[in-house]
Amino acid sequence: MRNKYLAHLYAKRSELESKLELHIARYCFGEGEVDDGTEADLKERIREITDEIAALENEHSY
Template sequence: MSVLRYFGRLRSRRDSLEDRLHLHEARRCFGSEDCEDGTTDELLAQISELDYSMCSLRYRRRH
Protein backbone atom coordinates (compact mmCIF):
# COMPACT_ATOMS: atom_id res chain seq x y z
CA MET A 1 0.00 0.00 0.00
CA SER A 2 1.38 3.38 -0.91
CA VAL A 3 2.21 5.86 1.81
CA LEU A 4 -0.39 8.34 0.55
CA ARG A 5 -3.14 5.73 0.55
CA TYR A 6 -2.15 4.58 4.04
CA PHE A 7 -2.10 8.20 5.23
CA GLY A 8 -5.58 8.70 3.77
CA ARG A 9 -6.87 5.64 5.60
CA LEU A 10 -5.39 6.87 8.87
CA ARG A 11 -6.94 10.30 8.36
CA SER A 12 -10.32 8.76 7.57
CA ARG A 13 -10.16 6.60 10.70
CA ARG A 14 -9.15 9.61 12.81
CA ASP A 15 -12.04 11.67 11.41
CA SER A 16 -14.46 8.86 12.23
CA LEU A 17 -13.17 8.67 15.80
CA GLU A 18 -13.43 12.45 16.17
CA ASP A 19 -17.05 12.29 14.99
CA ARG A 20 -17.78 9.62 17.61
CA LEU A 21 -16.09 11.76 20.25
CA HIS A 22 -18.20 14.80 19.34
CA LEU A 23 -21.37 12.70 19.50
CA HIS A 24 -20.33 11.29 22.87
CA GLU A 25 -19.63 14.79 24.23
CA ALA A 26 -22.99 16.05 22.94
CA ARG A 27 -24.78 13.24 24.76
CA ARG A 28 -22.97 14.16 27.95
CA CYS A 29 -24.00 17.82 27.53
CA PHE A 30 -27.64 16.79 27.35
CA GLY A 31 -27.39 14.91 30.63
CA SER A 32 -27.10 11.32 29.53
CA GLU A 33 -25.93 9.42 32.61
CA ASP A 34 -24.47 6.43 30.77
CA CYS A 35 -21.73 8.50 29.11
CA GLU A 36 -19.27 8.29 32.01
CA ASP A 37 -17.87 4.90 31.06
CA GLY A 38 -14.36 5.85 29.94
CA THR A 39 -15.31 6.17 26.28
CA THR A 40 -13.97 9.71 26.02
CA ASP A 41 -10.54 8.69 27.29
CA GLU A 42 -10.46 5.67 24.98
CA LEU A 43 -11.40 7.72 21.92
CA LEU A 44 -8.85 10.41 22.77
CA ALA A 45 -6.13 7.76 23.16
CA GLN A 46 -6.96 6.22 19.78
CA ILE A 47 -7.01 9.63 18.10
CA SER A 48 -3.66 10.45 19.66
CA GLU A 49 -2.14 7.19 18.37
CA LEU A 50 -3.41 7.90 14.87
CA ASP A 51 -2.04 11.45 14.99
CA TYR A 52 1.35 10.08 16.02
CA SER A 53 1.30 7.58 13.14
CA MET A 54 0.35 10.31 10.69
CA CYS A 55 3.13 12.59 11.92
CA SER A 56 5.62 9.75 11.58
CA LEU A 57 4.57 9.19 7.98
CA ARG A 58 4.91 12.90 7.19
CA TYR A 59 8.38 13.01 8.75
CA ARG A 60 9.56 9.90 6.89
CA ARG A 61 8.23 11.22 3.61
CA ARG A 62 10.17 14.50 3.96
CA HIS A 63 13.49 12.90 4.94
Protein backbone atom coordinates (compact mmCIF):
# COMPACT_ATOMS: atom_id res chain seq x y z
CA MET A 1 0.00 0.00 0.00
CA ARG A 2 2.74 2.45 1.00
CA ASN A 3 4.71 1.68 -2.17
CA LYS A 4 1.69 2.42 -4.35
CA TYR A 5 1.10 5.69 -2.55
CA LEU A 6 4.77 6.66 -2.87
CA ALA A 7 4.67 5.81 -6.56
CA HIS A 8 1.57 7.99 -6.88
CA LEU A 9 3.34 10.87 -5.12
CA TYR A 10 6.42 10.53 -7.33
CA ALA A 11 4.24 10.53 -10.45
CA LYS A 12 2.24 13.53 -9.27
CA ARG A 13 5.42 15.46 -8.45
CA SER A 14 6.84 14.66 -11.87
CA GLU A 15 3.63 15.84 -13.51
CA LEU A 16 3.71 19.11 -11.57
CA GLU A 17 7.39 19.63 -12.38
CA SER A 18 6.58 19.21 -16.07
CA LYS A 19 3.76 21.74 -15.79
CA LEU A 20 6.11 24.15 -14.04
CA GLU A 21 8.73 23.78 -16.76
CA LEU A 22 6.10 24.42 -19.42
CA HIS A 23 4.78 27.44 -17.53
CA ILE A 24 8.30 28.89 -17.21
CA ALA A 25 9.03 28.23 -20.89
CA ARG A 26 5.84 29.99 -21.94
CA TYR A 27 6.74 32.93 -19.75
CA CYS A 28 10.25 33.09 -21.24
CA PHE A 29 8.84 33.20 -24.75
CA GLY A 30 6.33 35.91 -23.89
CA GLU A 31 3.24 33.73 -24.01
CA GLY A 32 2.36 34.23 -20.38
CA GLU A 33 3.35 37.70 -19.37
CA VAL A 34 0.82 37.98 -16.57
CA ASP A 35 2.00 36.56 -13.26
CA ASP A 36 -1.17 34.88 -12.10
CA GLY A 37 0.44 32.94 -9.26
CA THR A 38 0.63 29.69 -11.19
CA GLU A 39 4.39 29.34 -10.78
CA ALA A 40 4.23 29.93 -7.03
CA ASP A 41 1.31 27.52 -6.66
CA LEU A 42 3.10 24.78 -8.58
CA LYS A 43 6.32 25.26 -6.60
CA GLU A 44 4.41 25.12 -3.31
CA ARG A 45 2.58 21.93 -4.28
CA ILE A 46 5.84 20.32 -5.44
CA ARG A 47 7.43 21.27 -2.11
CA GLU A 48 4.49 19.77 -0.19
CA ILE A 49 4.67 16.51 -2.12
CA THR A 50 8.45 16.35 -1.70
CA ASP A 51 8.06 16.81 2.05
CA GLU A 52 5.42 14.09 2.18
CA ILE A 53 7.65 11.71 0.21
CA ALA A 54 10.57 12.42 2.55
CA ALA A 55 8.41 11.81 5.62
CA LEU A 56 7.13 8.51 4.27
CA GLU A 57 10.61 7.38 3.27
CA ASN A 58 11.97 8.29 6.71
CA GLU A 59 9.20 6.26 8.38
CA HIS A 60 10.06 3.32 6.17
CA SER A 61 13.77 3.45 7.01
CA TYR A 62 13.19 2.75 10.71
